[in-house]
Amino acid sequence: MSLTSDDARDLWMEQPPGLTVVAEIDGKIVGTAKMGPNRPGHGDHIGTASFMVDATARGAGVGRRLGAYVIDWHRRRGFEGIQFNAVVASNAAAVHLWTSLGFEIVGTVPNAFRSPRFGRVGLHVMFLAL
């Protein structure tokens, strides 16, 4: 799948009440997260977020810092929980990281993602009550 920069910006940049943030090391952007209500209207007491860390900066704690920021952001705004809708089951770093920050796997949609490396794998729904 290829995206233009404009398409990517539209997909990634949240509008209020959501927020998009970046992580920098020595003035270089090495990661980003976006966050906001998981659902509009009656579902907006539960938040959600997405993350990307530059491949060259992974394993250095950037994802953990972004995850901690996201949890704190939701807490300060009175959200009652955070739901990750689609954590690829074979993404061991993500599953480890979110679990270590307190998220639980509440269910797995079987074979919902076609991993280029592993073929069909599950998608976890992960949840942290706040």
Ligand SMILES: CC(C)(COP(=O)(O)OP(=O)(O)OC[C@H]1O[C@@H](n2cnc3c(N)ncnc32)[C@H](O)[C@@H]1OP(=O)(O)O)[C@@H](O)C(=O)NCCC(=O)NCCS
């Ligand atoms: C998932 C992602 C955000 C993590 O970012 P990161 O900066 O590498 O994360 P951190 O360095 O803070 O932490 C990674 C943790 O995963 C662990 N880890 C890394 N590879 C692992 C593996 N194969 N199996 C288990 N744990 C692994 C690290 O040891 C570290 O845990 P620790 O802090 O307990 O030692 C990053 O890999 C990424 O952008 N991936 C592509 C996009 C993506 O998957 N987004 C999230 C979708 S839910």
